[in-house]
Amino acid sequence: MAQFRIKLIAPDNTERELLYDNQTSSLTWGADGFGSPVLEVNPNTFQDATVVSTTQPGRKGLIKTLKISLGLSCNYECNYCSQRFVPHAESTNPEDVENFLQQLIASLSQAPERIEFWGGEPLVYIKTLKPLAERLRVLYPDAEFLIITNGSLLSLETNEWLDRMGFVVGLSHDGPGHHARGADPLDDPQQRAAIMDLYARLQPQGRISINAMISSQNSSRAAVQIWLQERFDADVQIGEGAFIDPYDEGGLAATFKTTAEHAQFRRQGFGEIRTGLASRFDLTNQKIQDFIDSIRYQRPASALGQKCGMDRSNNLAVDLKGNVVTCQNVSAAAFAPNGQSHLIGHLSDLPAVRMKSATHWSQRQGCSSCPVLQMCKGSCMFLEGPLWDAGCAAAYSDNLVFFAAAIEFLTGCMPVFIDGDLPPERKDIFGLAKSTVESPPVRRVIPILAAQQTA
Numbered sequence: 001m002a003q004f005r006i007k008l009i010a011p012d013n014t015e016r017e018l019l020y021d022n023q024t025s026s027l028t029w030g031a032d033g034f035g036s037p038v039l040e041v042n043p044n045t046f047q048d049a050t051v052v053s054t055t056q057p058g059r060k061g062l063i064k065t066l067k068i069s070l071g072l073s074c075n076y077e078c079n080y081c082s083q084r085f086v087p088h089a090e091s092t093n094p095e096d097v098e099n100f101l102q103q104l105i106a107s108l109s110q111a112p113e114r115i116e117f118w119g120g121e122p123l124v125y126i127k128t129l130k131p132l133a134e135r136l137r138v139l140y141p142d143a144e145f146l147i148i149t150n151g152s153l154l155s156l157e158t159n160e161w162l163d164r165m166g167f168v169v170g171l172s173h174d175g176p177g178h179h180a181r182g183a184d185p186l187d188d189p190q191q192r193a194a195i196m197d198l199y200a201r202l203q204p205q206g207r208i209s210i211n212a213m214i215s216s217q218n219s220s221r222a223a224v225q226i227w228l229q230e231r232f233d234a235d236v237q238i239g240e241g242a243f244i245d246p247y248d249e250g251g252l253a254a255t256f257k258t259t260a261e262h263a264q265f266r267r268q269g270f271g272e273i274r275t276g277l278a279s280r281f282d283l284t285n286q287k288i289q290d291f292i293d294s295i296r297y298q299r300p301a302s303a304l305g306q307k308c309g310m311d312r313s314n315n316l317a318v319d320l321k322g323n324v325v326t327c328q329n330v331s332a333a334a335f336a337p338n339g340q341s342h343l344i345g346h347l348s349d350l351p352a353v354r355m356k357s358a359t360h361w362s363q364r365q366g367c368s369s370c371p372v373l374q375m376c377k378g379s380c381m382f383l384e385g386p387l388w389d390a391g392c393a394a395a396y397s398d399n400l401v402f403f404a405a406a407i408e409f410l411t412g413c414m415p416v417f418i419d420g421d422l423p424p425e426r427k428d429i430f431g432l433a434k435s436t437v438e439s440p441p442v443r444r445v446i447p448i449l450a451a452q453q454t455a
Protein backbone atom coordinates (compact mmCIF):
# COMPACT_ATOMS: atom_id res chain seq x y z
CA MET A 1 0.00 0.00 0.00
CA ALA A 2 1.40 3.35 -0.97
CA GLN A 3 2.36 5.55 1.96
CA PHE A 4 2.84 8.70 -0.07
CA ARG A 5 1.00 10.49 -2.83
CA ILE A 6 3.47 12.69 -4.65
CA LYS A 7 2.11 15.60 -6.65
CA LEU A 8 4.07 16.38 -9.81
CA ILE A 9 4.04 19.21 -12.30
CA ALA A 10 4.38 17.84 -15.84
CA PRO A 11 6.19 19.72 -18.66
CA ASP A 12 2.81 20.86 -20.03
CA ASN A 13 2.01 22.35 -16.60
CA THR A 14 -0.62 19.73 -15.82
CA GLU A 15 -0.62 17.94 -12.51
CA ARG A 16 0.19 14.27 -12.19
CA GLU A 17 0.40 11.92 -9.24
CA LEU A 18 2.77 9.20 -8.13
CA LEU A 19 2.22 6.61 -5.42
CA TYR A 20 5.34 5.73 -3.44
CA ASP A 21 5.91 3.15 -0.76
CA ASN A 22 9.22 3.53 1.05
CA GLN A 23 8.90 0.08 2.63
CA THR A 24 8.55 -1.89 -0.62
CA SER A 25 10.16 0.67 -2.96
CA SER A 26 7.10 0.61 -5.18
CA LEU A 27 6.74 3.73 -7.37
CA THR A 28 3.65 3.79 -9.58
CA TRP A 29 1.58 6.36 -11.43
CA GLY A 30 -1.62 7.45 -9.73
CA ALA A 31 -5.12 7.05 -11.15
CA ASP A 32 -4.25 9.04 -14.28
CA GLY A 33 -1.55 6.46 -15.07
CA PHE A 34 -3.72 3.47 -14.11
CA GLY A 35 -1.27 2.46 -11.37
CA SER A 36 1.41 1.41 -13.83
CA PRO A 37 4.99 1.22 -12.54
CA VAL A 38 7.26 4.17 -13.33
CA LEU A 39 10.16 1.85 -14.02
CA GLU A 40 10.36 -1.71 -15.23
CA VAL A 41 11.27 -3.63 -12.12
CA ASN A 42 13.71 -6.47 -11.78
CA PRO A 43 13.27 -7.60 -8.17
CA ASN A 44 16.40 -8.74 -6.36
CA THR A 45 16.79 -10.77 -3.23
CA PHE A 46 17.83 -8.74 -0.21
CA GLN A 47 18.96 -9.78 3.23
CA ASP A 48 17.42 -8.06 6.20
CA ALA A 49 19.77 -5.59 7.89
CA THR A 50 20.76 -6.27 11.47
CA VAL A 51 18.82 -4.00 13.79
CA VAL A 52 21.21 -2.59 16.39
CA SER A 53 20.05 -0.96 19.61
CA THR A 54 20.76 -1.02 23.34
CA THR A 55 18.66 -4.16 23.69
CA GLN A 56 20.00 -5.78 20.50
CA PRO A 57 23.74 -4.97 20.63
CA GLY A 58 25.70 -4.95 17.39
CA ARG A 59 28.42 -7.53 16.85
CA LYS A 60 31.53 -7.78 14.70
CA GLY A 61 32.42 -10.69 12.43
CA LEU A 62 34.33 -11.13 9.17
CA ILE A 63 35.97 -7.74 8.80
CA LYS A 64 36.02 -6.16 5.33
CA THR A 65 36.63 -2.52 6.26
CA LEU A 66 39.07 -1.76 9.04
CA LYS A 67 39.13 1.79 10.39
CA ILE A 68 42.17 2.51 12.52
CA SER A 69 41.92 5.53 14.80
CA LEU A 70 45.37 6.97 15.44
CA GLY A 71 44.01 9.52 17.92
CA LEU A 72 41.74 12.56 17.89
CA SER A 73 44.43 15.27 17.96
CA CYS A 74 44.11 17.80 15.16
CA ASN A 75 45.82 21.04 14.24
CA TYR A 76 42.49 22.53 13.04
CA GLU A 77 39.32 23.52 14.90
CA CYS A 78 36.38 22.96 12.54
CA ASN A 79 33.37 24.49 14.25
CA TYR A 80 31.07 21.59 13.27
CA CYS A 81 33.60 18.79 13.89
CA SER A 82 32.03 15.56 15.15
CA GLN A 83 35.08 15.00 17.36
CA ARG A 84 35.36 18.43 19.01
CA PHE A 85 34.12 17.49 22.46
CA VAL A 86 34.96 13.80 22.39
CA PRO A 87 37.23 12.97 25.36
CA HIS A 88 40.55 11.69 24.05
CA ALA A 89 41.56 8.15 24.95
CA GLU A 90 45.07 7.29 26.13
CA SER A 91 47.47 8.57 23.45
CA THR A 92 49.12 6.12 21.09
CA ASN A 93 52.67 6.10 19.75
CA PRO A 94 54.98 4.05 17.49
CA GLU A 95 55.67 1.56 20.29
CA ASP A 96 52.00 0.46 20.11
CA VAL A 97 52.27 -0.65 16.48
CA GLU A 98 53.81 -4.10 16.93
CA ASN A 99 51.45 -5.16 19.69
CA PHE A 100 48.46 -3.87 17.70
CA LEU A 101 49.52 -5.83 14.62
CA GLN A 102 49.94 -9.05 16.60
CA GLN A 103 46.40 -8.67 17.94
CA LEU A 104 45.10 -7.85 14.48
CA ILE A 105 46.72 -10.87 12.84
CA ALA A 106 45.37 -13.12 15.57
CA SER A 107 41.82 -11.83 15.34
CA LEU A 108 41.20 -11.34 11.61
CA SER A 109 40.44 -14.56 9.76
CA GLN A 110 40.68 -12.89 6.36
CA ALA A 111 42.47 -9.92 4.82
CA PRO A 112 40.43 -6.70 5.04
CA GLU A 113 39.48 -5.27 1.66
CA ARG A 114 39.96 -1.71 2.83
CA ILE A 115 41.97 -0.09 5.62
CA GLU A 116 41.26 3.50 6.61
CA PHE A 117 43.63 5.60 8.75
CA TRP A 118 41.83 8.21 10.83
CA GLY A 119 42.62 11.14 13.12
CA GLY A 120 41.89 13.87 14.27
CA GLU A 121 44.39 14.81 11.64
CA PRO A 122 46.18 11.54 10.84
CA LEU A 123 49.36 13.29 9.68
CA VAL A 124 49.81 14.64 13.23
CA TYR A 125 50.64 10.99 13.92
CA ILE A 126 53.06 10.52 11.02
CA LYS A 127 55.69 8.85 13.23
CA THR A 128 53.17 6.14 14.11
CA LEU A 129 51.36 6.12 10.77
CA LYS A 130 54.46 5.30 8.71
CA PRO A 131 55.58 2.08 10.45
CA LEU A 132 51.93 1.03 10.83
CA ALA A 133 50.99 1.45 7.18
CA GLU A 134 54.24 -0.08 5.93
CA ARG A 135 53.72 -3.23 7.99
CA LEU A 136 50.03 -3.41 6.98
CA ARG A 137 50.96 -3.05 3.30
CA VAL A 138 53.18 -6.15 3.61
CA LEU A 139 50.51 -8.07 5.50
CA TYR A 140 47.63 -7.04 3.22
CA PRO A 141 49.10 -6.17 -0.20
CA ASP A 142 45.72 -6.01 -1.93
CA ALA A 143 43.90 -3.87 0.63
CA GLU A 144 42.80 -0.39 -0.42
CA PHE A 145 44.35 2.25 1.86
CA LEU A 146 42.41 5.44 2.58
CA ILE A 147 43.36 8.54 4.53
CA ILE A 148 41.39 11.72 5.18
CA THR A 149 43.63 14.74 5.78
CA ASN A 150 43.27 18.50 5.98
CA GLY A 151 46.44 18.73 3.88
CA SER A 152 48.23 21.29 6.05
CA LEU A 153 50.97 18.86 7.12
CA LEU A 154 51.76 17.43 3.70
CA SER A 155 55.30 17.63 2.33
CA LEU A 156 56.92 16.35 -0.85
CA GLU A 157 58.42 13.49 1.15
CA THR A 158 55.08 12.52 2.72
CA ASN A 159 53.38 12.78 -0.70
CA GLU A 160 55.91 10.41 -2.26
CA TRP A 161 55.31 7.97 0.58
CA LEU A 162 51.50 8.18 0.33
CA ASP A 163 51.77 7.59 -3.41
CA ARG A 164 54.17 4.66 -3.04
CA MET A 165 52.01 3.03 -0.37
CA GLY A 166 49.01 3.16 -2.69
CA PHE A 167 46.86 5.49 -0.59
CA VAL A 168 43.59 6.94 -1.79
CA VAL A 169 43.43 10.42 -0.24
CA GLY A 170 40.45 12.51 0.79
CA LEU A 171 41.57 16.12 1.22
CA SER A 172 39.13 17.99 3.47
CA HIS A 173 38.33 21.42 2.09
CA ASP A 174 35.02 23.30 2.11
CA GLY A 175 35.81 25.67 -0.74
CA PRO A 176 34.36 29.14 -0.03
CA GLY A 177 33.15 27.95 3.39
CA HIS A 178 36.54 26.76 4.53
CA HIS A 179 36.82 29.47 7.21
CA ALA A 180 34.58 27.25 9.39
CA ARG A 181 37.54 24.87 9.60
CA GLY A 182 40.20 27.48 10.40
CA ALA A 183 43.16 28.68 8.33
CA ASP A 184 43.12 27.71 4.67
CA PRO A 185 46.25 25.73 3.72
CA LEU A 186 45.79 26.93 0.13
CA ASP A 187 46.63 30.45 1.37
CA ASP A 188 50.03 29.28 2.58
CA PRO A 189 52.47 29.02 -0.36
CA GLN A 190 54.36 26.06 1.09
CA GLN A 191 51.25 24.09 2.09
CA ARG A 192 49.59 24.93 -1.19
CA ALA A 193 52.62 23.65 -3.13
CA ALA A 194 52.54 20.38 -1.18
CA ILE A 195 48.78 19.95 -1.74
CA MET A 196 49.11 20.63 -5.45
CA ASP A 197 52.01 18.19 -5.70
CA LEU A 198 49.87 15.45 -4.13
CA TYR A 199 46.92 16.35 -6.33
CA ALA A 200 49.08 16.13 -9.47
CA ARG A 201 50.41 12.74 -8.37
CA LEU A 202 47.11 11.09 -7.50
CA GLN A 203 44.42 12.80 -9.57
CA PRO A 204 45.25 11.06 -12.88
CA GLN A 205 44.72 7.71 -11.16
CA GLY A 206 41.49 8.85 -9.51
CA ARG A 207 43.11 8.45 -6.09
CA ILE A 208 42.30 11.84 -4.62
CA SER A 209 39.07 13.65 -3.89
CA ILE A 210 38.48 17.02 -2.29
CA ASN A 211 36.03 16.39 0.51
CA ALA A 212 33.62 19.21 1.27
CA MET A 213 30.83 19.45 3.83
CA ILE A 214 27.61 21.38 3.32
CA SER A 215 26.10 23.46 6.15
CA SER A 216 23.91 26.50 6.60
CA GLN A 217 27.10 28.57 6.34
CA ASN A 218 28.22 26.78 3.19
CA SER A 219 24.95 25.74 1.59
CA SER A 220 25.66 25.96 -2.14
CA ARG A 221 27.19 22.92 -3.80
CA ALA A 222 27.51 24.99 -6.96
CA ALA A 223 29.60 27.61 -5.14
CA VAL A 224 31.82 24.89 -3.65
CA GLN A 225 32.21 23.20 -7.04
CA ILE A 226 33.12 26.41 -8.87
CA TRP A 227 35.58 27.41 -6.12
CA LEU A 228 37.33 24.03 -6.14
CA GLN A 229 37.39 23.85 -9.94
CA GLU A 230 39.16 27.20 -10.02
CA ARG A 231 41.82 26.05 -7.51
CA PHE A 232 42.26 22.48 -8.77
CA ASP A 233 40.80 21.71 -12.19
CA ALA A 234 37.55 21.09 -14.02
CA ASP A 235 37.78 17.37 -13.28
CA VAL A 236 37.99 17.84 -9.52
CA GLN A 237 36.26 14.98 -7.78
CA ILE A 238 34.34 16.17 -4.72
CA GLY A 239 33.86 13.61 -1.96
CA GLU A 240 31.66 13.64 1.16
CA GLY A 241 29.37 16.50 0.14
CA ALA A 242 26.44 15.87 2.48
CA PHE A 243 24.92 18.31 4.95
CA ILE A 244 26.68 18.06 8.33
CA ASP A 245 25.28 16.14 11.28
CA PRO A 246 25.26 18.44 14.34
CA TYR A 247 27.26 17.01 17.26
CA ASP A 248 27.34 20.06 19.53
CA GLU A 249 26.39 23.73 19.71
CA GLY A 250 28.80 24.57 16.90
CA GLY A 251 27.17 22.00 14.66
CA LEU A 252 23.68 23.15 15.67
CA ALA A 253 24.60 26.70 14.69
CA ALA A 254 25.44 25.42 11.22
CA THR A 255 21.95 23.95 10.60
CA PHE A 256 18.83 25.65 9.28
CA LYS A 257 16.25 26.70 11.86
CA THR A 258 13.16 27.86 9.98
CA THR A 259 10.81 26.29 7.45
CA ALA A 260 11.65 29.11 5.04
CA GLU A 261 15.39 28.39 5.33
CA HIS A 262 14.82 24.70 4.67
CA ALA A 263 12.63 25.45 1.64
CA GLN A 264 15.19 27.88 0.25
CA PHE A 265 17.96 25.29 0.67
CA ARG A 266 15.85 22.67 -1.15
CA ARG A 267 15.08 25.04 -4.04
CA GLN A 268 18.72 26.00 -4.35
CA GLY A 269 19.98 22.41 -4.15
CA PHE A 270 17.46 21.13 -6.68
CA GLY A 271 18.23 23.95 -9.09
CA GLU A 272 21.96 23.28 -8.83
CA ILE A 273 21.53 19.60 -9.61
CA ARG A 274 19.30 20.35 -12.59
CA THR A 275 21.80 22.71 -14.12
CA GLY A 276 24.74 20.34 -13.61
CA LEU A 277 26.41 22.73 -11.19
CA ALA A 278 26.79 20.01 -8.56
CA SER A 279 27.85 17.31 -11.01
CA ARG A 280 31.39 16.97 -9.60
CA PHE A 281 29.95 15.87 -6.25
CA ASP A 282 30.09 12.07 -6.15
CA LEU A 283 27.18 12.22 -3.73
CA THR A 284 24.81 13.67 -6.34
CA ASN A 285 25.06 10.76 -8.72
CA GLN A 286 25.35 8.17 -5.95
CA LYS A 287 22.16 9.31 -4.23
CA ILE A 288 20.13 9.52 -7.42
CA GLN A 289 21.40 6.16 -8.64
CA ASP A 290 20.76 4.59 -5.23
CA PHE A 291 17.13 5.70 -5.31
CA ILE A 292 16.65 4.48 -8.89
CA ASP A 293 18.19 1.13 -7.93
CA SER A 294 15.90 0.87 -4.91
CA ILE A 295 12.90 1.15 -7.26
CA ARG A 296 14.33 -1.04 -9.99
CA TYR A 297 15.31 -3.85 -7.62
CA GLN A 298 12.41 -3.27 -5.22
CA ARG A 299 14.68 -2.95 -2.20
CA PRO A 300 12.66 -3.42 0.97
CA ALA A 301 13.28 -1.04 3.87
CA SER A 302 14.12 -4.05 6.00
CA ALA A 303 17.38 -4.38 4.03
CA LEU A 304 18.56 -0.92 5.03
CA GLY A 305 21.34 -0.55 7.57
CA GLN A 306 22.60 2.83 8.79
CA LYS A 307 23.96 5.41 6.36
CA CYS A 308 27.56 5.19 7.62
CA GLY A 309 27.65 1.40 7.75
CA MET A 310 29.23 1.24 11.20
CA ASP A 311 26.33 -0.89 12.44
CA ARG A 312 27.47 -3.67 10.11
CA SER A 313 29.39 -6.60 11.50
CA ASN A 314 32.08 -6.40 8.81
CA ASN A 315 33.04 -2.74 9.49
CA LEU A 316 35.38 -2.38 12.44
CA ALA A 317 36.73 0.78 14.10
CA VAL A 318 39.65 0.22 16.44
CA ASP A 319 42.42 2.24 18.09
CA LEU A 320 46.05 1.21 18.44
CA LYS A 321 45.45 -0.10 21.96
CA GLY A 322 43.07 -2.62 20.38
CA ASN A 323 39.95 -0.90 21.73
CA VAL A 324 36.95 -1.47 19.46
CA VAL A 325 34.82 1.68 19.27
CA THR A 326 31.47 2.63 17.73
CA CYS A 327 33.10 4.51 14.86
CA GLN A 328 36.23 6.42 13.94
CA ASN A 329 34.81 9.69 15.25
CA VAL A 330 34.68 8.69 18.90
CA SER A 331 37.15 7.36 21.44
CA ALA A 332 37.28 4.56 23.98
CA ALA A 333 36.95 7.19 26.71
CA ALA A 334 33.68 8.63 25.34
CA PHE A 335 30.04 7.79 25.99
CA ALA A 336 27.15 7.93 23.56
CA PRO A 337 24.17 10.21 24.38
CA ASN A 338 22.19 7.10 25.38
CA GLY A 339 24.66 6.61 28.25
CA GLN A 340 26.39 3.60 26.71
CA SER A 341 30.17 3.52 26.28
CA HIS A 342 31.64 3.96 22.82
CA LEU A 343 34.18 1.34 23.93
CA ILE A 344 32.34 -1.77 22.72
CA GLY A 345 34.98 -4.48 23.06
CA HIS A 346 38.56 -5.41 22.29
CA LEU A 347 40.41 -6.61 19.23
CA SER A 348 41.72 -9.60 21.16
CA ASP A 349 38.15 -10.90 21.56
CA LEU A 350 36.03 -9.78 18.60
CA PRO A 351 33.22 -12.30 19.25
CA ALA A 352 32.62 -10.56 22.58
CA VAL A 353 32.06 -7.11 21.00
CA ARG A 354 28.65 -5.65 21.85
CA MET A 355 27.66 -2.27 20.42
CA LYS A 356 24.92 -0.70 22.56
CA SER A 357 25.75 2.88 21.69
CA ALA A 358 23.78 2.94 18.42
CA THR A 359 20.10 3.01 17.47
CA HIS A 360 18.97 1.61 14.12
CA TRP A 361 16.60 3.84 12.14
CA SER A 362 13.74 1.35 12.61
CA GLN A 363 13.84 2.14 16.34
CA ARG A 364 13.49 5.90 15.73
CA GLN A 365 10.21 7.72 15.62
CA GLY A 366 9.62 9.04 12.13
CA CYS A 367 12.13 7.12 10.00
CA SER A 368 9.75 4.30 9.00
CA SER A 369 7.24 6.82 7.71
CA CYS A 370 9.79 9.07 6.02
CA PRO A 371 9.74 9.38 2.21
CA VAL A 372 13.53 9.80 1.99
CA LEU A 373 14.30 6.77 4.15
CA GLN A 374 15.74 4.78 1.23
CA MET A 375 18.29 7.57 0.63
CA CYS A 376 18.90 8.85 4.15
CA LYS A 377 19.06 5.53 6.03
CA GLY A 378 18.79 7.36 9.34
CA SER A 379 20.92 10.19 10.65
CA CYS A 380 23.94 9.50 12.87
CA MET A 381 23.15 6.29 14.71
CA PHE A 382 24.27 7.50 18.14
CA LEU A 383 22.75 11.00 18.25
CA GLU A 384 19.78 11.66 20.54
CA GLY A 385 17.56 14.54 21.67
CA PRO A 386 17.79 18.02 20.11
CA LEU A 387 20.95 17.11 18.16
CA TRP A 388 19.15 14.15 16.65
CA ASP A 389 16.13 16.32 15.80
CA ALA A 390 18.32 18.93 14.09
CA GLY A 391 20.31 16.24 12.29
CA CYS A 392 17.11 14.58 11.07
CA ALA A 393 15.72 17.90 9.80
CA ALA A 394 18.97 18.64 7.97
CA ALA A 395 19.13 15.13 6.53
CA TYR A 396 15.50 15.41 5.38
CA SER A 397 16.02 18.61 3.40
CA ASP A 398 19.34 17.39 2.00
CA ASN A 399 17.95 14.05 0.87
CA LEU A 400 14.73 15.59 -0.40
CA VAL A 401 16.80 17.49 -2.97
CA PHE A 402 18.17 14.20 -4.32
CA PHE A 403 14.77 12.51 -4.01
CA ALA A 404 13.15 15.25 -6.10
CA ALA A 405 15.96 15.10 -8.65
CA ALA A 406 15.63 11.30 -8.94
CA ILE A 407 11.85 11.53 -9.42
CA GLU A 408 12.27 14.18 -12.10
CA PHE A 409 14.91 12.07 -13.82
CA LEU A 410 12.58 9.06 -13.84
CA THR A 411 9.40 10.85 -14.89
CA GLY A 412 10.35 14.16 -16.52
CA CYS A 413 7.99 15.83 -14.04
CA MET A 414 8.86 17.98 -11.04
CA PRO A 415 7.62 16.74 -7.65
CA VAL A 416 6.25 19.56 -5.52
CA PHE A 417 4.19 17.99 -2.74
CA ILE A 418 4.27 14.76 -0.73
CA ASP A 419 1.05 13.74 0.96
CA GLY A 420 1.33 11.22 3.77
CA ASP A 421 1.90 10.90 7.50
CA LEU A 422 4.30 13.87 7.61
CA PRO A 423 4.57 17.26 9.31
CA PRO A 424 3.33 20.02 6.95
CA GLU A 425 6.82 21.50 6.42
CA ARG A 426 8.00 18.14 5.11
CA LYS A 427 5.13 17.83 2.63
CA ASP A 428 5.69 21.06 0.75
CA ILE A 429 8.97 20.21 -1.00
CA PHE A 430 10.02 23.66 -2.17
CA GLY A 431 7.74 25.89 -0.11
CA LEU A 432 5.78 26.55 -3.30
CA ALA A 433 2.44 26.34 -1.52
CA LYS A 434 3.27 29.70 0.01
CA SER A 435 2.94 32.83 -2.07
CA THR A 436 6.10 34.32 -0.53
CA VAL A 437 8.44 32.33 -2.75
CA GLU A 438 10.61 34.69 -4.74
CA SER A 439 12.42 32.34 -7.06
CA PRO A 440 10.83 28.92 -7.54
CA PRO A 441 12.96 26.52 -9.56
CA VAL A 442 12.57 27.06 -13.27
CA ARG A 443 10.95 23.94 -14.69
CA ARG A 444 12.93 22.15 -17.32
CA VAL A 445 11.62 19.19 -19.25
CA ILE A 446 14.95 17.50 -19.90
CA PRO A 447 15.70 14.84 -17.28
CA ILE A 448 18.72 16.14 -15.31
CA LEU A 449 21.13 13.24 -15.88
CA ALA A 450 20.48 13.27 -19.59
CA ALA A 451 21.07 17.01 -19.56
CA GLN A 452 24.45 16.51 -17.90
CA GLN A 453 25.52 13.85 -20.35
CA THR A 454 24.84 16.05 -23.30
CA ALA A 455 26.37 19.18 -21.68
Ligand code: SF4
Nearest residue numbers: 367370376379392396
Ligand atom coordinates in the same frame (compact mmCIF):
# COMPACT_ATOMS: atom_id res chain seq x y z
S1 SF4 B 1 15.32 12.32 7.33
FE1 SF4 B 1 15.09 11.92 9.53
S2 SF4 B 1 13.20 10.68 9.65
FE2 SF4 B 1 13.89 10.62 7.51
S3 SF4 B 1 15.14 8.73 7.38
FE3 SF4 B 1 16.51 10.48 7.78
S4 SF4 B 1 16.78 10.52 10.00
FE4 SF4 B 1 14.96 9.26 9.58
Ligand code: SF4
Nearest residue numbers: 308310327329380381
Ligand atom coordinates in the same frame (compact mmCIF):
# COMPACT_ATOMS: atom_id res chain seq x y z
S1 SF4 C 1 28.12 6.72 13.94
FE1 SF4 C 1 28.33 6.97 11.73
S2 SF4 C 1 27.31 8.91 11.27
FE2 SF4 C 1 27.71 8.89 13.49
S3 SF4 C 1 29.70 9.94 13.75
FE3 SF4 C 1 30.11 7.73 13.57
S4 SF4 C 1 30.52 7.40 11.36
FE4 SF4 C 1 29.50 9.39 11.58
